[in-house]
Amino acid sequence: MPDSSFTLDPRWPSIQALIDAHPELRLDLGCGQVKPAGYVGLDNLIGVPPDQIAHAPSPGDAAPAAGALEGPDVYLDLNQEPFPFPAGSCAEVRARHFLEHSVLDHIFAEAWRVLRPGGLFVIVVPYANSAWGMYPGHSIFLTERFFAESEPFVSRFAIERTTYRQDEAWEAWPRLLRRLIPYDWARTHLFNVCKEMRIEARARKPSEDGAWR
Numbered sequence: 001m002p003d004s005s006f007t008l009d010p011r012w013p014s015i016q017a018l019i020d021a022h023p024e025l026r027l028d029l030g031c032g033q034v035k036p037a038g039y040v041g042l043d044n045l046i047g048v049p050p051d052q053i054a055h056a057p058s059p060g061d062a063a064p065a066a067g068a069l070e071g072p073d074v075y076l077d078l079n080q081e082p083f084p085f086p087a088g089s090c091a092e093v094r095a096r097h098f099l100e101h102s103v104l105d106h107i108f109a110e111a112w113r114v115l116r117p118g119g120l121f122v123i124v125v126p127y128a129n130s131a132w133g134m135y136p137g138h139s140i141f142l143t144e145r146f147f148a149e150s151e152p153f154v155s156r157f158a159i160e161r162t163t164y165r166q167d168e169a170w171e172a173w174p175r176l177l178r179r180l181i182p183y184d185w186a187r188t189h190l191f192n193v194c195k196e197m198r199i200e201a202r203a204r205k206p207s208e209d210g211a212w213r
């Protein structure tokens with residue numbers, strides 16, 4: 001386990017208890033107040049009063065209340081601290097609308113370290129070439145080109161799938177024009193055509209049998 005400075009949500013007595021409760025570890029980096037069921041949320045949530053964060057039930061609780069799966073399990077500065085999980089312990093690492101706030105090399109190195117061979121890294125970012133991508137507060141502006149060319153990324157991950165979410169501004173264009181202009185061309189040449197990009201990538205590392213996954 002790496003030496004990491006973090007605070008556990010009070011419902012977890014120890015990091016080992018959290019790990020034991022998640023036999024298939026799936027991390028949600030920068031989860032904010034909402035994370036998918038079954039995921040372990042990591043965030044710093046700076047400035048959010050503790051009584052405004054919804055908490056998940058303790059393991060074994062009978063009926064989770066509405067919103068009960070929200071909120072981080074682990075509080076830490078993801079841009080500086082190692083993730084407090086052993087190497088190769090995670091099936092998936094997810095980061096939705098977080099990378100544009102992050103120190104990419106550190107996040108890529110840590111996501112790769114905790115993923116098992118062939119483990120899934122799911123990235124959802126606002127597309128740079130849009131008002132969503134340019135939102136104040138973002139420090140990084142991302143398109144598919146960066147992921148395809150970034151040595152720290154491609155040396156650790158094999159991109160499996162890239163998908164895009166259309167912007168409402170593009171959907172409001174006359175249908176005839178949208179038929180005439182290929183979406184891939186419009187996305188890369190025009191503003192506010194794509195608002196979000198999702199990348200699914202697999203950790204390149206050798207498995208126990210020595211084969212690379």
Ligand SMILES: C[S@@+](CC[C@H](N)C(=O)[O-])C[C@H]1O[C@@H](n2cnc3c(N)ncnc32)[C@H](O)[C@@H]1O
Nearest residue numbers: 030031032043044045076077078079096097101
């Ligand atoms: C735009 S919100 C996205 C929240 C959620 N993933 C979603 O999709 O709705 C970005 C999140 O990243 C978190 N964040 C930003 N910088 C962080 C850091 N250095 N360490 C931990 N969390 C951070 C913020 O607290 C916030 O919850």
